[in-house]
Amino acid sequence: MSERVLIIAVEKKSSEAERFHYSIEELISLTETAKGEVVDVITQKRDRIHPSLYIGTGKIEEVVETIESEAIDLVIANDELTSSQVRNLGEYIDVPIIDRSQLILDIFASRAKTNEGKLQVELAQYEYLLPRLHGQGQALSRLGGGIGTRGPGETKLESDRRHIQRRIDDLKRRLETVKNQRDQYRKRRKSNQAFQIAIVGYTNAGKSTLFNRLTKSDTFEEDQLFATLDPTARQVKLPSGFQAIITDTVGFMQDLPTSLIAAFRSTLEEVLEADLIYHVVDASHPDHHQQQETVKTLLNGLGAESVPMLTLYNKKDLLQTTFIPFEKPALTISALDKRDRDRVLEATEKMMKQLFVSCDFQLNKDEGRRLQQLKTQGITEHESFDETNERYLLTVYLPKEHPLIPNRTEESEF
Template structure:
């Protein structure tokens, strides 16, 4: 059964009206993603949220009236609530209440498919709930299901802090094994000197659509928030013949719960291993500039801001006016258009060549293996065949530290 949801939100007097408006729209989308129906939104302008009840006394009365008139099942707060605020509001309204962070954690719990993803979400939920145990009321024991009850909700969290701490240690231990396996894959890719591209971006920017079209994959894609949760990596051939690894990652969002970022750090480490980042931006979104800044801030937190970035402004088919990219280097595309995707790949090679070093190599016709290696590992810009000497002259670009370049230097 769809739950009727009332959203409550405090707008800071010193804040930006537009930013607050988009944050509310985002919260409504999150609620719909969690299969809730937002029947009304109640806002209040204050210097800061009320320390005990989040909203002021007058607005509390209004909430009572709306609950009665609209048959409300659940309240969702736009901000992260303290344990005491949550307890006071539940006692006041005799209804369950969750905040933005719990809602996001709930969506992640429903999205996780792999063992690692499920463990990461469960860890984040426990870490979020642990400091709130003393203040939690009905919301931790909602056995009837509904938004905010996925994951560890049925284990009587409020009465068993030791059990939770033990479970957190257990999950961390299990995740360590998975993290070690992931690190082995990474070190193998490093040894093979495979070029890696990571796709990042604000949630619902079209990352999975682009990933699927580029690699002919079928990872989950849908017009909803956090459609992709578990990272996926595939091989991709660039126009020159160079083979790279490209990986899709979880969408970013402003005000992501700290516990979630911490729990997903091992997954997000994939971004740090990349040689190039595609930052996919929904060019049609009115708040795309703010979304860009959120992603850049999170990349900085991951210590990945030093990696070259190609800004991919997506959804140009939804633009009604001419568009000027804010970031450089950039390309404006529709992920559905094959010609746009090809242009993106050519731009990718152009950008790679600015970071790589040119090389010239003579490869004899008998050295077929070397020729294949160069085609797979470098960007070949020119290839000629000398029939007299039965040798190819190859011009191209390679990373300065690549093993194939060292072979070339030895021959010289």
């Protein structure tokens, strides 16, 4: 049976009404993803958030009445709450209170499958809770299980700060080991001259759907937020026969907890190693422009602004009006349409050619192994067989500094 949830939110007079509306819609989706049922939303317009109560005392009376009349199990605030705000609200409200960040951390805790993902979520939860330990006691004693309670248990959180700090240090050490293993794996891919594509985008933009259709794999995909948590890499074959590595990454979101961004940095570093980024945008979402900007801001924060990017405006089948892309290069697609996926791969090859070096080769007919290497490790632009000299003539685009690039001029002339 799902928990009955009341959402409380402060609309600051300086903020945009439309963006505030979308943040509420997003919080409702997050709650549903965590298997909660949003019964009501209570908002208050204020110049600024109440420093000690989050909302004003008048609104608290309305909240208390709604909790009683609607049999509310949980209150979720749209903004991050301080420990004193949680404690003070607890004086009036007799049900658990969590905030947006705790809800996101809770979803991540339920989705983490790999050892690294679990370690990262636990670290993020501890780093979020450490400065809020004062004031958590009463709230925690009322949490008997449910949304916001996954991850570190009650007894751990009520331990002293030194114990939690030791646990944080231990988690960081273990994550550093995992990160080193991931770095080795990435270096091996680089040494194998693998061209790497990273799929990024706002959560629920359709990244995993595109990834699965392009690679014919079956990673978890669902119409809900944060369906993918752990990065997955697969091989994808381009029209020319060139084989690249494509990685599906965790979805981005505005107002992500800073501890979560820090904890998932090693996972997101897959993006830094990429030779090309697919930025998937849900073109059918009313706030897609803001979502796109959120992703770009986070990418810039990671230092990935110089990686070439192909923007894919997804879900064109859900569009009601003509859509005009405002990024270039870009394609408007449906990840479910094979013709659109073919267009994505063709556009990928076109971009790759701009990054690669064009080389001409003459190969004897017994150099089949080298011929195959060129076809899989480069993009073949032209191929013919000279029957007189019994030679293959090829024009191939190869990554710069690729070992197959001819060193001497005479080797590269027909």
